[in-house]
Amino acid sequence: MRRAAAFVIGLMFALCGAGPTGAAPAARHPDRQSITLEVRQNNDVLWNGRKVSFAELDRLFAGVAKTEPPPEIHLVPNKLTDYATMVRVLTAAQRAGATNLGFTGIESDH
Numbered sequence: 001m002r003r004a005a006a007f008v009i010g011l012m013f014a015l016c017g018a019g020p021t022g023a024a025p026a027a028r029h030p031d032r033q034s035i036t037l038e039v040r041q042n043n044d045v046l047w048n049g050r051k052v053s054f055a056e057l058d059r060l061f062a063g064v065a066k067t068e069p070p071p072e073i074h075l076v077p078n079k080l081t082d083y084a085t086m087v088r089v090l091t092a093a094q095r096a097g098a099t100n101l102g103f104t105g106i107e108s109d110h
Contacts, residue, residue, distance in 0.1 A: 061096035
């Protein structure tokens, strides 16, 4: 369990471009869109409120990775979401080259 948590945290830092030093995020671009990516307790993944499969998630991440400026991706995990699901989501983002990903609402009960 600890190994999975360390992996998720390390992957988050790699994707977000932040490190344990708490470096400030880049300034918000005024034309940048935002995407809400919610991971529910039952491990459903919702892209802007719409349930998506992992295959579709791969395609969506690939699309946003090509967008200029890249949208902000707000990852909203439920506190009871499986680590394995979070690893799949974060790995999909990394594989596609999606950037500007950040965690919000970590204590949410969705």
